[in-house]
Amino acid sequence: MTVARTVELEGHIIDSGMMARCFGVVMDMGGEFEVEEFEVGRHKHAETYCRMMVTADTEAELRAIIHELNQNGATVADPRDATLEAAPDDQVVPIDFYSTTNHPTFVRVDGEWIPVEDCEMDCALVVDRSGDTITVGTKVLNAIEEGDLVVTGETGIRVEPPERPRNGGSSFGFMQGGVSSERPSASLIAEIADEMRSVRENDGSVLVVCGPAIIHAGGRDALADLVRAGYIDSLSAGNGFAVHDLERDLYGTSLGVDTETLEHPRKGHKHHIYTISEIGRAGGIEAAVENGTIESGVMYECVTNDVPFVLAGSIRDDGPLPDTITDAIEAQNAIREQAHEADLVLMLSTLLHSVAVGNCLPSTTKTVCVDINPATVTQLLDRGSAQAIGMVTDIGTFLPMLSDELLDGE
Template identity: 85%
Template sequence: MTVARTVELEGHIIDSGTMGHCFGVVMDMGGEFEVEEFEVGRHKHAETYCRMTVMADTEEDLRAILHELNQQGATVADPRDATLEPAPEDGVVPIDFYSTTNHPTYVRVDGEWVEVADPEMDCALVVERGDPADPQGTGDAGEGDGEPRVSTKVLNAVEEGDLVVTGETGIRVEPPERPRDGGGSFGFMQGGVSSERPSESLIEEIADEMREVQAEDGNVLAVCGPAIVHAGGRDALADLVGAGYVDALSAGNGFAVHDLERDLYGTSLGVDTENLEHPREGHKHHIYTISEIVRLGGIEEAVEAGVVDEGVMYECVANDVPFVLAGSIRDDGPLPDTITDSIEAQNAIREQAHEADLVLMLSTLLHSVAVGNCLPSTTKTVCVDINPATVTQLLDRGSAQAIGMVTDIGTFIPMLRDELLE
């Protein structure tokens, strides 16, 4: 005896490969499918519609298949409202809670599709029905006449009594689709990784996007690794911050320390970045730098005192560009500005990510993945690193919207600066 459900796919599902992928998911997971209706879009902007019955041996098998199809944008036909269960304790979600993707998502509540605020991967979906006298929507205190709201919550932020979405019913996911003509922003490397050198045409595409974001009063977030300083891209990045092309910066303690060390001692990790010589006791410069900033009270205080007068962190302070420095177990010091509580750092990064319209991930694996985890799939993202593993891991982790460039960061940033400023 088999069990079955009918699902629907709609959009540019042929061009993007979504339909074929969904067929493959069903077969790979031991199920079967039967296409009931299939209407192909007959002109450039027309969408394709597919309705199919999915069959499996058990309810559990079918549920697993439907979950995977849901992640690809398939919707159960004739949907019912989402199933809601209260969280039993703070930080504890119900069994079979729905784990989110970073794609635009809608939840059916009281017969209406409600868009999820701030989509983010690996979170729970929490529903608020909007009645201030009955915030959990039990119906005991009022009529619940407020508009329902659905948002993502990381598991540690879930509170006892929160109404958490469980199962797959009443959930619709809309993965971004590849443009049919391959054009639009970033069409030069749509959906993949480029290992070519940063040619002028590639830089122009990214620079044009940054200009557009700036013109629309949007937000460009730069995610920075220490290699920027080591490889000679620091001054160019500082110029971009000073010129207003970077609206927020996310990094670790190491990036800030090496940037400040370059200003105070002319070295990065004890190496002169101009002539690559090793000054006497240069290996101590980074810890001397930390000590000096701690003594002054922080980066902003060091700038105000005139001790720090150039570099990326200086430009951030001088131009009121907010920055988040997230600490790690490896940090020396750390600097007073570094957030050492990992949950607090995640929340600070999450706020930056939700405000970003364009993200530049510049030669840092851990921070690129951390920020990528918080980004909706609709946020344009460029990841640049000399190590191909950084780019591919980001894409494999779920940030499928990212454009990857495998190249030297010390070449990329100066070329981008020249394109934007000269």
């Protein structure tokens, strides 16, 4: 005896690959499907509709298949309201809670489809009935409070994976995947610059995620110029990036190496710890800028131009700087706030920190990933953004080219 359920797919499901993925899910998981209705969109702006019956040997197998289909954009036909269960304790979710994707999501409550605010992967969905209107948001598990109404199961949930743009032609390609160092970097940099101009003109927000290699490779001045010119609206980095940037101002070195001559000055290996000491003596980065201890660099421009920054600490840090957030949960929350406000994110030569930011981004946020290591770029693009540019190049080459593209005409 088998069990069955009917699901629907609607939208540009053919050219986006959604229909093929859903067929594959059913077959790979041992189920069967029968297409009951299929209406093909007859031009590029017309949507396609597919209704199919999915069968499996057991209810457990069917639920697993339906879950995967849901993640790929399928919706159970004749949906009921979502199942809500109260969280039994702080930081504890009900069994079978719905774990989110980073795609736009809707939850059916009291017969209405309500959009989920601040979509983020690997969270719980929490329904809030306390206000005049019902809202649905995401919460990481450590933020769950006793009594929160948490969505469980798959009923009453609709996921909308991003579809291929109808206008085409953008290097922010739809799920473009492949990364190559042979790509035309000058034209891609020009397109990134155009997008940054567009974001600024529309009062959007550009978030830059920075790794220490920016300082080592000579991209510091170009990034500082972009901050000063108003093309960067917030900065996310680790303790190391800020220390090396500040060290470059105080001693002309980055991790003890002269960035101009590449020589190792005597006692240069101590410069980074001396830098941390000087910033601590001043009372923090902002105080060090205000009293004249720091006179240039990325952190200097952030303070001078009121560009907010988050420095997230790790167990590897020396010091750390007074401004570095050492509580991991506090740092995650600060990064999450930045990510939710961003319209464009530049991930520059830092894998781990970019992964942390990427985990907080909805799939609709445009991203640019730049690293000398192809594996790093591929891993970052695979985190789920539907509109991404990946470049395998030296960050010390990329940033000056981007700065020239944006600033030469000003």
